[in-house]
Amino acid sequence: MGRRVTIGDVAAEAGVSTATVSRVINGGTVAEATATRVWEAVTRLEYTPNALTRSIFAGRSSTIGVVIRDLNSPFYLDLMRGIDEVAAANDSLVMFANTFRHVDRDLAQVRAMDEQRVRGLIVTTGEGSDKLTRRMAERGTTCVIVARTVPDPPPGLHSISLNNVEAGRLMATHLAACERSAVGVVSSGGRPSQIERTEGLRRGLADLGLSLPEDAVIAAENDSEVDRAVGALLAAGHARGKPLDAIVCTTGRLTVAAYSALAARGIAIPDDIAFLTMDDFPWAAMLGITVIDQPSYEMGRRAAELVVDTPSDSVELVFEPALVARTSCGEKK
Amino acid sequence: MGRRVTIGDVAAEAGVSTATVSRVINGGTVAEATATRVWEAVTRLEYTPNALTRSIFAGRSSTIGVVIRDLNSPFYLDLMRGIDEVAAANDSLVMFANTFRHVDRDLAQVRAMDEQRVRGLIVTTGEGSDKLTRRMAERGTTCVIVARTVPDPPPGLHSISLNNVEAGRLMATHLAACERSAVGVVSSGGRPSQIERTEGLRRGLADLGLSLPEDAVIAAENDSEVDRAVGALLAAGHARGKPLDAIVCTTGRLTVAAYSALAARGIAIPDDIAFLTMDDFPWAAMLGITVIDQPSYEMGRRAAELVVDTPSDSVELVFEPALVARTSCGEKK
DNA sequence: GGCGATGATGTAACTAGTTTCACGTAACTA
DNA sequence: TAGTTACGTGAAACTAGTTACATCATCGCC
Numbered sequence: 001m002g003r004r005v006t007i008g009d010v011a012a013e014a015g016v017s018t019a020t021v022s023r024v025i026n027g028g029t030v031a032e033a034t035a036t037r038v039w040e041a042v043t044r045l046e047y048t049p050n051a052l053t054r055s056i057f058a059g060r061s062s063t064i065g066v067v068i069r070d071l072n073s074p075f076y077l078d079l080m081r082g083i084d085e086v087a088a089a090n091d092s093l094v095m096f097a098n099t100f101r102h103v104d105r106d107l108a109q110v111r112a113m114d115e116q117r118v119r120g121l122i123v124t125t126g127e128g129s130d131k132l133t134r135r136m137a138e139r140g141t142t143c144v145i146v147a148r149t150v151p152d153p154p155p156g157l158h159s160i161s162l163n164n165v166e167a168g169r170l171m172a173t174h175l176a177a178c179e180r181s182a183v184g185v186v187s188s189g190g191r192p193s194q195i196e197r198t199e200g201l202r203r204g205l206a207d208l209g210l211s212l213p214e215d216a217v218i219a220a221e222n223d224s225e226v227d228r229a230v231g232a233l234l235a236a237g238h239a240r241g242k243p244l245d246a247i248v249c250t251t252g253r254l255t256v257a258a259y260s261a262l263a264a265r266g267i268a269i270p271d272d273i274a275f276l277t278m279d280d281f282p283w284a285a286m287l288g289i290t291v292i293d294q295p296s297y298e299m300g301r302r303a304a305e306l307v308v309d310t311p312s313d314s315v316e317l318v319f320e321p322a323l324v325a326r327t328s329c330g331e332k333k
Numbered sequence: 334m335g336r337r338v339t340i341g342d343v344a345a346e347a348g349v350s351t352a353t354v355s356r357v358i359n360g361g362t363v364a365e366a367t368a369t370r371v372w373e374a375v376t377r378l379e380y381t382p383n384a385l386t387r388s389i390f391a392g393r394s395s396t397i398g399v400v401i402r403d404l405n406s407p408f409y410l411d412l413m414r415g416i417d418e419v420a421a422a423n424d425s426l427v428m429f430a431n432t433f434r435h436v437d438r439d440l441a442q443v444r445a446m447d448e449q450r451v452r453g454l455i456v457t458t459g460e461g462s463d464k465l466t467r468r469m470a471e472r473g474t475t476c477v478i479v480a481r482t483v484p485d486p487p488p489g490l491h492s493i494s495l496n497n498v499e500a501g502r503l504m505a506t507h508l509a510a511c512e513r514s515a516v517g518v519v520s521s522g523g524r525p526s527q528i529e530r531t532e533g534l535r536r537g538l539a540d541l542g543l544s545l546p547e548d549a550v551i552a553a554e555n556d557s558e559v560d561r562a563v564g565a566l567l568a569a570g571h572a573r574g575k576p577l578d579a580i581v582c583t584t585g586r587l588t589v590a591a592y593s594a595l596a597a598r599g600i601a602i603p604d605d606i607a608f609l610t611m612d613d614f615p616w617a618a619m620l621g622i623t624v625i626d627q628p629s630y631e632m633g634r635r636a637a638e639l640v641v642d643t644p645s646d647s648v649e650l651v652f653e654p655a656l657v658a659r660t661s662c663g664e665k666k
Numbered sequence: 667g668g669c670g671a672t673g674a675t676g677t678a679a680c681t682a683g684t685t686t687c688a689c690g691t692a693a694c695t696a
Numbered sequence: 697t698a699g700t701t702a703c704g705t706g707a708a709a710c711t712a713g714t715t716a717c718a719t720c721a722t723c724g725c726c
Contacts, residue, residue, distance in 0.1 A: 004392070004472060007713060017676050022714060031674055046468065051448040052394060053712040056385045057681050059337070063428065063449075071414055081404055084431045088438070093445055095396065096429040098417045105421070112426055115384040116396075135379065139337060256615045263619060282589045283616050286596060340683060350706045355684055364704060386682040390711050 005045045013041035025049065055117065060141070063095045064307050065118035067109045069125050070101050073253040074281045075296045076124060079146065082300020083122060090308050092119065103128055114141065120307030122146060126191070133157060142310050144303045148192055153314040158306045160317045162294045164193050167321035168200020170292055171248055171276055176208045178329040180246035180274050183210075184233035185217040186226055186258050188251040194219075197250045197278070213240065226257035227264070234265075245273060246329070252279025252291075259289070270330035280324055288327035295319055338378045346374035358382065388450065393474070396428045397640050398451035400442045402458050403434050406586040407614045408629045409457060412479065415633020416455060423641050425452065436461055447474065453640030455479060459524070466490060475643050477636045481525055486647040491639045493650045495627045497526050500654035501533020503625055504581055504609055509541045511662040513579035513607050516543075517566035518550040519559055519591050521584040527552075530583045530611070546573065559590035560597070567598075578606055579662070585612025585624075592622070603663035613657055621660035628652055 011018045014037045023030050024038040041047070055061035064087050068076050080096075087094045095118060097109040106125035110132050113121050120142035123133060130150060133143040137156035145159040153159065175183060183205065187194050202212045215236045218229040230247065237244035249258040255277045262269060269275045280293040299319055306315060325331050344351045347370045356363050357371040374380075388394035397420050401409050413429075420427045428451060430442040439458035443465050446454050453475035456466060463483060466476040470489035478492040486492065508516060516538065520527050535545045548569045551562040563580065570577035582591040588610045595602060602608045613626040632652055639648060658664050 004712095006711090018713075019677080019715075020675060023675090026714080028715095029673065029675095034674080048444070048447050050389065050450060050712055051445075052385045052389045052450055053681090054714080056383065056389065056683085056712090057714050059681085061385060071410065071417070077404065077410065081431070084404070084429070085433075088431070088433070091445075093442075093449065094429045096417070096427045098414070098421070100418075100421070109426075111381070112384075112424075114381050116426065117383060117385055256619060260619045286589060286593045337682095339681090351683075352685080352707080353705060356705090359684080361685095362704065367704080383682055386711090387684080389682090389713085390684050392711085 004050075005047045007047070007049070009045055010038065010041045010047050013045055014038045060117045060119055062091070063093045063116070063118050064304060065095045065097075065113035065116065065121040067097050067099060067106060067113065067121070067123045067125055067129075069099055069106075070253065071098050073251070073279075075147075075252055075279050075294065078296035079124070079300035079303070082297040082302075083304040084300075085297075086301050086304035086308065090304075092308070099125055107132065110136075117141075120144070120310070122303045122307065142307050144306050146299065146303055149316060149318075153316070155313050156310070158303075158311075158315040158317070160299050160303050160306075161319070162193065162299075163318050163320050164196035165200035165203070167278070167292045167294070168197045168202070168250075169204035170321055170323050171197075171201050172204025172208060172210075174290070174323055174325065174329060175246050175248070175274060175276060176205075176210065178246075178270075178274055178331055180329065181210050182237055182240075182242045182244045183212060183216060183246045183248055184230075184237060184244045185212070186229050186233070186247065186249045186254060187217055187219045188254055189219055189221060194250050201248065201250075216244075220254065220257075223257040223260075226254050227261040230258060230261035230265075247273055247275055249275075249277040252277065252281065255279070255281070255289070259287075269328050274329040276329055284324070285326065290326045290328045290331065291324050292321045293324050294321050337383075338380045340380070340382070342378055343371065343374045343380050346378055347371045393450045393452055395424070396426045396449070396451050397637060398428045398430075398446035398449065398454040400430050400432060400439060400446065400454070400456045400458055400462075402432055402439075403586065404431050406584070406612075408480075408585055408612050408627065411629035412457070412633035412636070415630040415635075416637040417633075418630075419634050419637035419641065423637075425641070432458055440465065443469075450474075453477070453643070455636045455640065475640050477639050479632065479636055482649060482651075486649070488646050489643070491636075491644075491648040491650070493632050493636050493639075494652070495526065495632075496651050496653050497529035498533035498536070500611070500625050500627070501530045501535070501583075502537035503654055503656050504530075504534050505537025505541060505543075507623070507656055507658065507662060508579050508581075508607060508609065509538075509543065511579075511603075511607055511664055513662065514543050515570055515573075515575045515577045516545060516549060516579045516581055517563075517570060517577045518545070519562050519566070519580065519582045519587060520550055520552045521587055522552055522554060527583050534581065534583075549577075553587065553590075556590040556593075559587050560594040563591060563594035563598075580606055580608055582608075582610035585610065585614065588612070588614070588622070592620075602661050607662040609662055617657070618659065623659045623661045623664065624657050625654045626657050627654050 007018045007021050011021045021038055024035050084094055099106040107129045110129040114136055122144045124146045137143045137154050143157050147161055149159045149161055205212050220226040220229040249255055267273050276290050278292050280291045284291055340351045340354050344354045354371055357368050417427055432439040440462045443462040447469055455477045457479045470476045470487050476490050480494055482492045482494055538545050553559040553562040582588055600606050609623050611625050613624045617624055
């Protein structure tokens with residue numbers, strides 16, 4: 001147990017002042033013989049410098065803060081890996097908090113990160129913390145908002161997002177190319193990204209002379225809601241006199257549930273109904289599921305790079321989605 | 334920009350000493366009128382206390398450190414979620430580092446966590462950092478080793494693991510119950526858990542009068558190696574004059590690759606070959622894949638609870654695996 | 667041999683708070 | 697009314713370091 005070894009203990013052991021020890025460790029001008037004595041003392045006492053103290057003097061820590069909505073989603077997981085990769089390359093650690101999709105929790109988490117004086121902050125949550133991230137950016141803490149843009153951002157407040165409208169348009173053109181015309185959409189809540197994707201899909205279909213009725217879009221949050229939504233979409237198609245020939249899922253988080261809901265009804269993909277979803281994932285290739293992929297890993301990397309590089313203005317990065325065509329839409333060879 | 338607001342600024346604004354501000358914030362005996370004045374100053378100046386300074390005085394921070402081998406594995410991801418859940422409930426943040434399966438990196442990461450004076454540390458990596466975690470535990474930082482046990486642990490050094498031998502035995506008995514007798518194993522490297530699972534499987538089979546030849550176990554690390562391993566296992570089966578009727582995968586990380594390798598060869602599961610793997614995952618139910626599940630989320634929770642509760646002795650928790658029977662082994666109704 | 671330049675080191679002030687101790691005031695008791 | 701107690705508060709010491717500044721010995725140069 002006992003007290004931890006401090007720089008003072010090392011200084012006493014080596015017969016020098018704490019200033020000299022500090023200089024040895026951080027590379028100041030020290031005589032070689034002294035440096036050797038100090039390093040010996042460091043080793044003998046197993047001294048581990050206190051990074052907290054160092055940070056308080058530097059004004060901020062070297063850790064990168066990340067507030068994630070939901071670690072379950074493949075998008076956020078890949079994002080996290082990208083962030084972590086860059087952090088590791090820059091000798092930074094990542095301080096992590098999950099908000100479990102609780103809106104009220106994200107403000108508290110962002111505040112906690114601010115209290116920890118993180119070097120920069122990457123936030124994937126909603127607008128609830130916008131006022132605080134603005135203030136943090138103004139006070140010198142780089143903040144990066146992921147998966148959403150912010151109006152009129154101050155310097156130091158950046159955003160990284162996907163061209164969601166284009167993602168929707170890609171869906172529309174691909175489905176049309178696969179000769180599908182009656183589309184149903186499973187969406188997730190009212191996040192901007194979800195709305196934009198649906199809007200892009202609607203516009204893309206309209207450009208091709210196809211329509212997407214209001215009741216062909218249903219929001220769901222969990223497995224059972226998705227199952228009900230799929231049922232309702234199919235029923236609405238029949239009621240409309242034009243049975244669905246395609247189901248689109250606008251979030252990777254609900255892919256399993258949506259696909260399973262179709263399978264559970266004995267619906268053959270793609271013969272009965274085409275299936276198209278967001279975000280590539282390991283099993284997609286195996287299952288032949290066509291997806292609209294976003295470069296989530298790269299987005300994570302860029303977010304962390306913004307924190308590390310601290311550009312002085314405000315950067316808005318928009319990534320382009322990519323269609324990964326496989327077989328679930330009845331693709332022609 | 335400008336300097337950050339300090340407790341001194343708040344004190345000046347409220348016309349009191351820094352000691353009084355500190356007491357107001359942390360709950361000492363303060364007159365109500367003074368407290369009100371201080372809180373007003375805090376709000377007016379948008380004061381955010383510096384958690385680093387607080388931690389240096391407390392001797393350690395309130396963050397929980399986590400060093401993960403590989404975020405890609407479903408096991409580690411669920412573990413992480415369990416840890417995060419408990420951390421959030423205890424107003425702790427999680428400091429995270431991924432070692433990307435680089436053995437040399439994990440010592441550096443553990444050291445970095447020690448320098449950050451984490452409240453406790455959860456480590457899922459190899460033996461390389463054992464000496465350091467022992468020392469940390471002896472000096473008062475609770476350490477939890479996950480997915481491995483440690484010989485002769487000092488107080489404050491805990492371990493959480495799965496009964497891997499039992500996991501292997503469960504595989505053996507289930508395969509036998511499904512009338513499979515020629516088993517091939519895809520394993521991952523030389524980690525203790527992998528070896529124990531294979532050993533349990535071998536013993537379980539032996540108890541049932543079945544054998545597991547040396548060349549029926551092949552290690553692989555990535556997708557292409559898994560594909561080659563599956564090919565080699567099948568060939569060895571034929572060479573032995575007893576074609577394989579079951580493939581077992583001892584790590585969830587390689588499930589996709591192993592399953593895909595079979596599918597790519599046009600092998601029908603379970604009609605041609607039974608498939609059994611570790612760790613439940615979202616698509617398993619959909620695909621009918623039978624798995625041996627470990628309570629990874631619960632293990633994460635318990636690990637974090639050990640950090641939060643700091644029992645004074647050394648705790649060794651061993652969790653029991655559970656068979657989740659579906660259809661991939663040709664299960665009889 | 668005296669002079670300024672250089673290099674190594676210690677002293678002390680600083681970071682942003684927390685906490686102990688001492689003091690003054692006010693209320694309560696004898 | 698005097699003595700005791702409790703309460704609120706500030707000064708100062710403390711945490712674990714970093715850094716500006718001063719000191720001093722040594723060295724090369726004229």
